[in-house]
Amino acid sequence: MTGVLLAYRAIDTLLEAVVLLPALLGVWSLAPDRYWGGAPILRHSRPAGALTLFAQVLPPFGIIVGIYLCWNGADQPGGAFQGGAVLAAMWVLVLLAGLAEAPPVSRRGLRWLLIAGSAVFLIIGLAGIRLADAFLAYPAGYAKPFILTIELVLTLSIAVALGLLIAGPPARLPS
C-alpha cells in the first residue's frame, strides 16, 4: 500500500493531504465575521448515558488502533489516512460528549498542526530534487525512515483536519 501511496503515486497522497486544507478553510469561511478566531461548537444536544461512557472508554483503544494502522501501513493494509480517520473519530466522540472543547481556529499551534503533514511531505519531496534527482523521490537507503516520518506527521495532520471538518465553522466569539 504505502509503496504505491508514497512512492509511485506520492503526488496523489500529497494532494490528498493538501486538499483537506482548502476544504477546511472553506468550511471556516462560512462563519459570520464576528465569530472569526473563535472556536467551533460540536456537542450533542443532550450528552449523557451511553455517549459519555463511550467517550470515556473508547478513546484509549481507538488511539492505539489509530497508531497501529498508521504504523502497519508500511507493509500491510493501513496508512496515514486510515490511522488519521480513527484518531479523528475518537476526538469527535470526545467533543460530542462534551468532555472537551474544540480549539479556536485562530490558535497558532492548531494551524501548525494542520499544515505539518503537507509541509514535511513537501520539504522531503523538494529535498529529493537535490538528494535523489527527482521531486518526491527518496535517496537510496533512506526511503524507509523518510516514508515513516511522513506517515506519522501526516496521520496527525489528517486527524486534526478531519475532526475540524466535522466540527464546522467557528461559532463562538473569540476570547
Add this chain to the structure above:
Amino acid sequence: MIGATTLFGLSSVVLIGLGLFGLIVDPRPLRKILAFNLLGSGVFLLFGVIARRGAGAGLNSDPVPQALVITGLVVAFAATALAIALLLRLFQETGQATLDPEPSSSDAPAPSTDS
C-alpha cells in the same frame, strides 16, 4: 452461483444508478448530497472490483486502485463536509434548506435548475 467479483460489480452498478437518480431527480439539497455519497461509493466499489479482477488474472492484487480509492474517499469526505456546512449556513440565514430558483435573477424558465 455468481462469483464475488460479479456480485460486487452488480452492487456498484446499483449504487451508481441510485446515486445518479437521486442526484438528478431529487430537488432537496440534503438528499442530493446523500445521493452524491452513494454515487461515490458505487464508483469506489467499482474501482475495487477492477483491482480484484486484476488479481484474478494472475497479478498480485492490483494496488493502484486501492491507493486511489483512499484519496477518492478523502476528497469525497471533504466535499460532503463543505456541502453540509454550506447547507447549514444557508438554513441559518434563510430558515429553509431548499434551492428555489432565485426570484431576483431573470433566469429563463429552467426545467432542470437543480440537476
Add this chain to the structure above:
Amino acid sequence: MMQDPSILLILALVLPVMGLLLTLVVGGRYAGHIALLLMLVGLAVAAAMVVSVVRADDALIYPLGGWIPPLGVALRADGLSAIFILTTAVVVGATGLFARAEFRTLPGQPETRTSLTFWALLLTLWGALNLVFLSNDLFSLFVALELLTFSAIPLVCLSGRAETLAAGLRYLLFALFGSVLYLLGAVLLYGVYGTLDIGLLAERVRPEPVTWAVAALMTVGLMAQTAVFPLHFWLPPAHAGAPAAASAVLSALVIKASLFLIVRLWFDVMPALMTPAAAQILAALGAAAILLGSVLALRQARLKLLIAYSTVAQIGYLFLIFPLIVRPESVAFAAADLYTELAATVVSTSAWSGGVLQAVSHAFAKAAMFMAAGLIAQSLGHDRIADLSSIGRALPITVLAFALAGMSLMGLPPSGGFAAKWLLLSATIETGQWWWALVILGGGLLTGGYLFRVLAPALFGSRESVAVRAPVARYREVVVLALALCSVLLGFVRLGTFDLVQIGRLAKAGMGLP
C-alpha cells in the same frame, strides 16, 4: 546555472501550495504579502516555461519521483499547457494586486475572516489550475478538479449573503456531479486499458462501446463544471454574487480548466473517437450557449449578471472548434483506409489557434470586466445598469477598460477577440461549414448589443454627474486597464506565434501508431 527546464513544472505546482501552507500559519496580516510575492515568482516561472517549450520545440516532461508511467505519474507541459499557465499567472497576479486593499487585516486588529481565506483560497485555486494544465494522469486531474472546486466555492460565498450561499451550494452540487462522472469515466478507462496516463491511453484507446460510454460520462461531467448549455444554470448567480476579484478568476480561468480537460480528452486521450457527429453535437451545444447566453445577457438589469451571462455565451465559442479541427470529408475519406486515428488528427491550425486565442483573450477581457464592474459597484453602491448614466465622467479609466475589454469580446479589430473570431471564421470557410460562421457573426452582433446597453449611457449619458459614494484607488483602475489592454494587444501578436499551440501535441506524436 544550467538546470533542466522541466524543474519549472515542479515550481509551478509547489509555489502555490507553499503559499497556502505559509498563509495558514502566518495568518491574515501577511497573507496578502506572501501571496503577491509568490505570484510574482510564479509569473517568472510561467514565462520561463513558455520560453523553454518554444526553445525545446517539444513538450517538457517531469516524471514525479523518477517513476515513469504507468507505474508513476508524470507532469507534462506542451505548448497548450504553457500558454494557459502563463495566462493564469497573469490573471491571478492582476487579481492579487486588485484585491490587495480589499482583503487585509488592519494593523493592531485581530485577523479578519476574509483576509486569511481569500488569499489562501486564491493561492489554492492557482495551484489547482496549474495542476490541471500540467498533470498527465487522469486521477491526479480528478484531484485537481476537486481542489479547484473547494477553492472556488468558498470564494463565491465569501460575502456570506444568503443568495450567494444558495448560488455556492448549487455550484457545488453541479461540480460534485461533474467530478464524480469524470471519476467514473477514469475508473472505467483504467479497468479496460490498465493505465491512467494520458500518453499511454492515447496509444491504447480503441473505438469500442465502453470507450464511447467513458467519453460521454467524462464529457458531460466536465461540461457541468464548465457551465456549457444546458448545464449552465449555476454559473450566473455564482459568478455575479462573488466578490469582484473572485468573479474575475472564476469567469476568466476556473471554467476554462474543465474545458481544457474536454479538449485534452477528445484530442489527446481518445482521438480515435472524434467523429464528425460527435464534433457537430459539441458545437451545437456551443452555438446554443452563444445565442441563449447573449440573449439572456441582453435582458439583465444588473451589470455583474450581464457579465456572467456573457461568460456563458463566450464559452460557447470554444466548443465551435471541435468540428473545425476535425474536417468531415477527410475523416470519411480516411475511414475507408482503416486509419481512423490518423484521420481524426487532421488538424486545422487556424481553428486551434483561434480557439486558444479566444480562450486567452476572453480570460483577460472577462477578468477586466468583472473588476471594472466591482469598481463601479464600489463607487456607486450598486450595479443597476439603468442607473449607470455618465459613470464615464466619474471613473474614466475604469469605463475605458470596460470598453476595451468589450471591444475584444465583440470581436472588433484590432483586438485579441477579433483575431480569434477571424481565425474561427476562416476555419469555417476552409472546412466548408458555413452554418457555424452564421453563429459566430450572430453572437458578435448580440455581444455588441448587450455591451452597448452598458456603454452608451455610461459614456454619453445625461449631463448631471452621478453621485459617487466611495472613491476608488487609482492603482486598481490601472490594473483593470492593464488587463483590458492585454486582451486588445493580443490582436497585434503575430499569428504565427500561436503555432506554439502545436508544440508537443500528442495526436501528432501518436500518429501512425497502430
